[in-house]
Amino acid sequence: MDKLKRWLSFYTDSMYLFNMKKYLIIIGLGFLSSCATHLPEFQEVESIGAGNHRVAAGVFGGVPMGEVGGSLFHSVGLGEYVDWSTQATYAHSTSVDFYSNASILTGPKFQLGDHVAVSLPIGLYDPISRYEPDSPLFTTPTLYVQLKSRRSEIEHMLFLRTEATYVPIRDEATAWATAGYKRTFIEKSGLRIALNVNLTYIAIYGGLTFDLFR
Numbered sequence: 001m002d003k004l005k006r007w008l009s010f011y012t013d014s015m016y017l018f019n020m021k022k023y024l025i026i027i028g029l030g031f032l033s034s035c036a037t038h039l040p041e042f043q044e045v046e047s048i049g050a051g052n053h054r055v056a057a058g059v060f061g062g063v064p065m066g067e068v069g070g071s072l073f074h075s076v077g078l079g080e081y082v083d084w085s086t087q088a089t090y091a092h093s094t095s096v097d098f099y100s101n102a103s104i105l106t107g108p109k110f111q112l113g114d115h116v117a118v119s120l121p122i123g124l125y126d127p128i129s130r131y132e133p134d135s136p137l138f139t140t141p142t143l144y145v146q147l148k149s150r151r152s153e154i155e156h157m158l159f160l161r162t163e164a165t166y167v168p169i170r171d172e173a174t175a176w177a178t179a180g181y182k183r184t185f186i187e188k189s190g191l192r193i194a195l196n197v198n199l200t201y202i203a204i205y206g207g208l209t210f211d212l213f214r
Contacts, residue, residue, distance in 0.1 A: 038062055038091055040207030041159060041182050041196040042073040043109055045117040045146040052077045054214040062198070062205030066095035073209070081111040085121065102126045105140060115146040125165065138165040155184040161198075176200065190214060 040058035048054050054075045061068040069091035075083045086106040093100050107121030122139045140163050147156040159182065164175040177200070184194040191211040198205040 037163075037178050037198055037200045037203055038065075038067050038069065038205045038207075039087070039089055039103075039105075039140075039161075039198070040071050040209050041161075041180060041194070041198070042071075042075075042087060042209050043085065043117070043119055043142070043144060043159075044155070044184070044192075045111060045115060045144050045157065047079075047081050047083050047109070047111045047117075048075060048077045048214065050077045050079050052214070055212045056209055056214075057212060058207055058209035060091075060205055060207035062203055064095075065093065065203055067091045067093050067205075071209075075109075078108070083109045085109055085119070087121070103138075107139075117144045118142065119144070136165040136167040138163060153186045155182075155186065157182045157184070 038060055040060045042056050042058065054073075056073040058071045058073065059069070060071070069089060071087060071089040073085065073087045075085040077083050084107070086104070088102075088104045090102045091100060103123055103125045105121040105123035107119065107123075109117055109119040111117045119142045120139070121141075122137070124135055125138050126135045140161055142159055142161040144157055144159045147158065149156055159180045161178040161180065162175065163177065164173065166173045178198050179200075180196055180198040182194055182196040184192050186192050191214060193210045194208070196207045196209070198207065
């Protein structure tokens with residue numbers, strides 16, 4: 001009887017630890033994959049020009065996190081080659097293993113040449129979950145490279161979005177990267193509609209963005 005009790009106790013403890021480990025991994029993956037991987041890509045290599053404004057919106061979705069959401073974007077030209085952009089995003093998780101989240105990013109984008117630009121935004125990420133109450137600070141410096149196109153109304157762009165997060169209350173930091181491709185169609189009015197694909201080591205996302213004003 002004592003041997004049976006010890007075995008049952010060992011089995012119960014082992015299952016508890018296994019479930020806790022599984023739970024923490026799921027929460028961790030949900031956190032790591034939700035800060036910036038899903039963000040639809042609004043930026044372009046070419047600056048919009050000093051004093052000009054651009055407003056756009058976007059939607060996105062991805063697997064295996066089961067996230068869908070929307071994003072609003074505003075950019076103003078500070079100079080010939082410098083824009084300042086702000087992006088607000090909400091992502092809803094359709095999976096019980098992950099949680100919804102909201103984020104806001106703001107910062108400059110610098111056009112470095114005819115085909116290259118970089119952006120340096122910083123922001124705040126809010127995981128809407130009782131299991132992850134802290135809202136980390138994060139930054140997403142991104143490199144953009146415009147590819148040659150045979151058609152003037154079509155643009156092709158590759159981007160590499162790095163990301164670093166920091167939770168001050170826990171003094172924890174993480175970093176990883178997302179690679180992506182964006183295809184833009186320029187309408188006769190000058191407004192643009194674009195599709196993008198974001199790829200990271202555990203997820204893939206697709207996004208659709210469209211200008212509302214520019």
